[in-house]
Amino acid sequence: MPIYTDLALESRELNPDIQGVTEDSEQAGRVGITRIEVTTSEAAQKLQKCMGKYITLDAPELSSRPLDLFEEMTHTFAKELMQFTDRLSDNATILVVGLGNRYITPDSLGPRVAEQVYVTRQITTYLPDAIDHPVRAVCAVCPGVMGVTGVETLEIVKGVVRSIQPDLVIAIDSLASRRADRISTTLQLTDTGINPGSGIGNTRAGINSEVLGVPVLAVGVPLVVFASTIAKDTISMIADETGLHKDEEKLLNLAEKVINENIGPMIVTPKDIDSIVQDMAKIIADGMNLAFFKDNYNEVRSLIA
Amino acid sequence: MPIYTDLALESRELNPDIQGVTEDSEQAGRVGITRIEVTTSEAAQKLQKCMGKYITLDAPELSSRPLDLFEEMTHTFAKELMQFTDRLSDNATILVVGLGNRYITPDSLGPRVAEQVYVTRQITTYLPDAIDHPVRAVCAVCPGVMGVTGVETLEIVKGVVRSIQPDLVIAIDSLASRRADRISTTLQLTDTGINPGSGIGNTRAGINSEVLGVPVLAVGVPLVVFASTIAKDTISMIADETGLHKDEEKLLNLAEKVINENIGPMIVTPKDIDSIVQDMAKIIADGMNLAFFKDNYNEVRSLIA
């Protein structure tokens, strides 16, 4: 039973020797940037991550929440995002999809981002004279979750895509990490979309370009660690340090038992997760606004406010 | 410039002599029930209300918010609603559409109802064995408002209807009344759907059976009075009592001026509107749950909770 992670960066850390992966990293001020590309289907299978690009921004100091680093993270994210949005025309239509449940805190990232994106499509459609230059038509929907609405998220997204014909879809979702200290400090941007069960095999169920017929980006932030991961990591480390490697499998079986009996589907999260989600949602929304409206940010901002 | 109201009951009060309208009322305990049917297009034009049935429940004592009257209102509403839902099969699909903006209090009725409806479609679709008898497949979506999402509400509703093929759509929305004392005490149920601009002429823009191709009900509660209505009503009453009828038009023109200069698009609302919306949303959601799951309410409730 492997450790579960939504971060390609962590899949890679756990499998450093697999072929079919390119990787490079740079430091931009206080933000580390790692670019991983999964280039073969064998690598995708082994890493449990779809073929495509994964850009990870990481700023450990974010955990103490300094306001100026929020701004640095916002601009670094905007710059990475522009690699994808700069290909779009000046009057392109962009659909932001906020996944997750607004009323479950660690699951509320998507809806919170959607609330803060500058929505312009009603202006470009009905009041085109309110603006001097071409402005991208941004819209934002929160399809909710199946258990709450009774309608499959993908069906709602498909319906909206069919109706408004966007040039780009960006889905936002909470992620699970394997390390608790990544919760407030990391952000992943990928061109593979959102793919349930790591997107191997059944890509038809995902929110991705194959299914929707348009380019799909996904932005996510690790907001939970499964409690079982903590137990597994503890044991691995003990096995490493004690040289008890011959017993590691036995120990892991025991851990499995502890987890099933005592922990169940619990998650690990910081106590101030409410503030963290709020901060990270603001970083993502601000970064998207900067990238979408690169040439007319102030004009759009005054129209929207 | 006529007084605006979303209540057919009030349109009728203002135009008591128009032909093409049938009307009857009864008292069920502390709840008054008025049934109005607009039967000709001439009457529809004059009343600014689409042809169809309008059922109004009215309980003045609700303003002091006694818990037992909430229950009475809930059951009376459920009974009226069953006239429409009893025609549906035991495994029919029902789509609840919560209109309005969750973050503007007097506009939040729809989303609040949608949150409290028992959503069962994910169970009937994926876990049919969890239930012994046929259960209606209820789902609930909140399409937001154009200004917030950038996507037309009707487009989102059409997409969901196409995808899940419901047998009935029920839309919930806040209404404007002409009398402030109706705000916490009245509820309107109609089979005409939601029709912008009173639905005369362009019914193609409405959430109604003509557009969606399935029966559409609408449930609404008056939660605002336009401030201009207060001024107009005051003047009409003064004209009545002073015999200044010959000057009424002149007075109304003056009032118009006052309103435009001092009041603008202000609304009149009770200070405790937050609690009122919450209470009325609960009455509607509970009433719908009772009507939808008439034969297996307790079983569904325990599955959902």
Next chain:
Amino acid sequence: MPIYTDLALESRELNPDIQGVTEDSEQAGRVGITRIEVTTSEAAQKLQKCMGKYITLDAPELSSRPLDLFEEMTHTFAKELMQFTDRLSDNATILVVGLGNRYITPDSLGPRVAEQVYVTRQITTYLPDAIDHPVRAVCAVCPGVMGVTGVETLEIVKGVVRSIQPDLVIAIDSLASRRADRISTTLQLTDTGINPGSGIGNTRAGINSEVLGVPVLAVGVPLVVFASTIAKDTISMIADETGLHKDEEKLLNLAEKVINENIGPMIVTPKDIDSIVQDMAKIIADGMNLAFFKDNYNEVRSLIA
């Protein structure tokens, strides 16, 4: 039955000829500043406003909510507030009291401001070494309202004042205006505190310096107009324009009847009151932070964030 207003500026407008009042105004960019001082107890009685200073900031363009005007308003407010806070020592203790009910939107200004003020007293008390220079010890409490807590607001405030011995108390509260168009555009700062029933006579029930034994400021924003005011204003204007002055009293009696029967304790408010309260709370909190921490704003901000 006179028109009710919490704004000294409006009391003055309604009584322009009363002696014992000094008044001057200036324009600071897009913000108008009016300074009124009630200097005699006769004037206080006639204006129904306690003796003392009232500073009103007014920016009509705020109604379209431009971000840069928010900043201008914030800095103008901070500057006016500094006239009072600059007298305090560098390590003075300031108690912010957020009056009102967090869950009734137009009554939620006080609690919302209290949430956003930079609270430093726990640092100055327990971690004095975390800061290089003297920092004012700011604390913020929301005593709730009697109906919600069952404890008199004044009793809670007195208890806190006795315990922490502040050098200044600043109370924040929602106000009632007589003109709807002041709702999103005006802010009043006074050194008379908060005085129920206009503070004439029984000043012992107020949150003021006489009762608390320390200087007390109050900051308020008009967020409601009583619906009855709309009716009265409409009639006054009609009487003015028609020359029906001899009948004005009769008309006002009629209006009184309309109001009692149809309107009751309704309030007039813009539909987007939720956003307006949020914006005005931010202006007040930001302005207080700038004034309180004039010499070390950035240091404090990074400690708090």
Next chain:
Amino acid sequence: MPIYTDLALESRELNPDIQGVTEDSEQAGRVGITRIEVTTSEAAQKLQKCMGKYITLDAPELSSRPLDLFEEMTHTFAKELMQFTDRLSDNATILVVGLGNRYITPDSLGPRVAEQVYVTRQITTYLPDAIDHPVRAVCAVCPGVMGVTGVETLEIVKGVVRSIQPDLVIAIDSLASRRADRISTTLQLTDTGINPGSGIGNTRAGINSEVLGVPVLAVGVPLVVFASTIAKDTISMIADETGLHKDEEKLLNLAEKVINENIGPMIVTPKDIDSIVQDMAKIIADGMNLAFFKDNYNEVRSLIA
């Protein structure tokens, strides 16, 4: 470094052989009741729990959230609480203190309970004629947390107690447990109050009868497990099963290192903690309302609603 728990029941489980503790349990329907009394200061020291009574209600099936079990839990809690409230006179004053931070979900239990308690003191004080029989004067305050208000919680509570002179204080707070599966299923009622750092030694800092001079109860629900507890428990179990007891200390040191480096102050919590806090707050508030107003519950309920 011992495992931390706020539950006396768990302290006892970890130290089953200590003298100076009486203990008995019974099963009331689906709710288990355990009554523990710490009778000597030696036992208090060893268990890190103050001398006094601890009543724990436990209903494992609550995790699937059946509505009828909520009612059973409510009534069982009310019955236990009556052992303390039945000693009070019919017009006694009760102060409910909701501890914690309303905006941090697992810390919001106290404020949520305080919001739902039937507050009657403003009626008994100002409208005594509204009620036929003596009614207890209940009031409810949420003093916030030091970091948010800058004022010590205990100082605010002391001020209110001095002002209203209650006959009983009941404090509500979130607890930390050592087992994740207790999070949605357990409730502790104690007559020892709230005592920081387990209340050993410095009882002067606690919200207890010694400090406040009136009887003080505390009600709590485990809503978090410290993530470090998961690691420690895993290792203990492994040591048990592998017979590696001689290495347990070494292993625990390693675990300590893992925890410090990777986990920090993380907490373990179910993903749907928002719903759980809401449900448990309702159980506690309903139970208190039933106990406080044992003889006139319906009358009070209709006055309050």
